[in-house]
Amino acid sequence: MPQPGSPTPDIQDAFAAHPELRTICGAVLGAVSQAGLSNRVYRLDAERGVFFLRLPRAETAGMVNRDDEAENIRCAADLGVALGPLFCNPASGILLTRAIENVGAPPEVLCGHLGDALGQLHASGKVFRGRLDPGQVIAAQKTALGSGGQTEADVALLERALRELQPHERSGPARLAVPSHGDPSPGNCLMAPGRLWLIDWEYSAMAEPAWDLAYASLEHGFSPAQEARFLEAYRHRAGDRLCPSERDLEIMKAKCDVVSALWGLEQRLKGSDKTDFLAFANARRDRALAAVRKVTG
Structure with a gap:
């Protein structure tokens, strides 16, 4: 597991713009960037647990209907195939879920x-x-x-x-x-x-x-x-x-x-x-x- 680094400026900006993130997570102790082509995704180690934070990239703006996505992910979470959102803001595209350990599989x-x-x-x-x-x-x-x-x-x-x-x-x-x-x-x-x-x-x-x-x-x-x-x-x-x-x-x-x-x-x-x-x-x-x-x- 990579050692978590300090929160990046984009994480700090997201927490400043959306105080609810700090309410859910507490202070961010460290962050590790995750693989992703169309978004910036981080694994956050925070006072109140471990989380995945998704921050969209500027070049994907307008390519995704975030209102539809928010409704669909809640529906999929009810089925047990998606991680339920803890914070979901369609206007910004920011999404926060609990983190899980990916054990991988061949x-x-x-x-x-x-x-x-x-x-x-x-x-x-x-x-x-x-x-x-x-x-x-x-x-x-x-x-x-x-x-x-x-x-x-x-x-x-x-x-x-x-x-x-x-x-x-x-x-x-x-x-x-x-x-x-x-x-x-x-x-x-x-x-x-x-x-x-x-x-x-x-x-x-x-x-x-x-x-x-x-x-x-x-x-x-x-x-x-x-x-x-x-x-x-x-x-x-x-x-x-x-x-x-x-x-x-x-x-x-x-x-x-x-x-x-x-x-x-x-x-x-x-x-x-x-x-x-x-x-x-x-x-x-x-x-x-x-x-x-x-x-x-």
């Missing part, structure tokens, strides 16, 4: 816990605020990116790939939407003894079940055997009705990677230096194109 163990947690969420019958539709997300991302240079060429390439998928997609009635986490990537999965918690519900909304399942499998890098175990745990909790076919899951994987690639390009355009977002975007672009080739033959 993918072959985590896949079963994650499948169970997503199955519980999807089959709960809860109604989240917001709607997460890949087509709408991608259209908004294209508008945000604008035109010009290599970015425009990458967007055009991904658009052509998505058009190739269209003849292979299901037609008919509108697809079922379920309460979804939206980004069940490794950094948002905390493995406590005997159970898994999902954190960071910024992109939570009603979505097709395939969205969470595809994103989880992709970002955790599940092997075929691990993905099979993941889906088996999901079916055990949610039933066969919600589980997509192999083809539909592969199509959603392509769409998820397109969204991730465009998100990476957006972050780079906004000047975020949190990570190498160009390499991130290129890796997701290449994986999306490979998935399209797999579906279309």
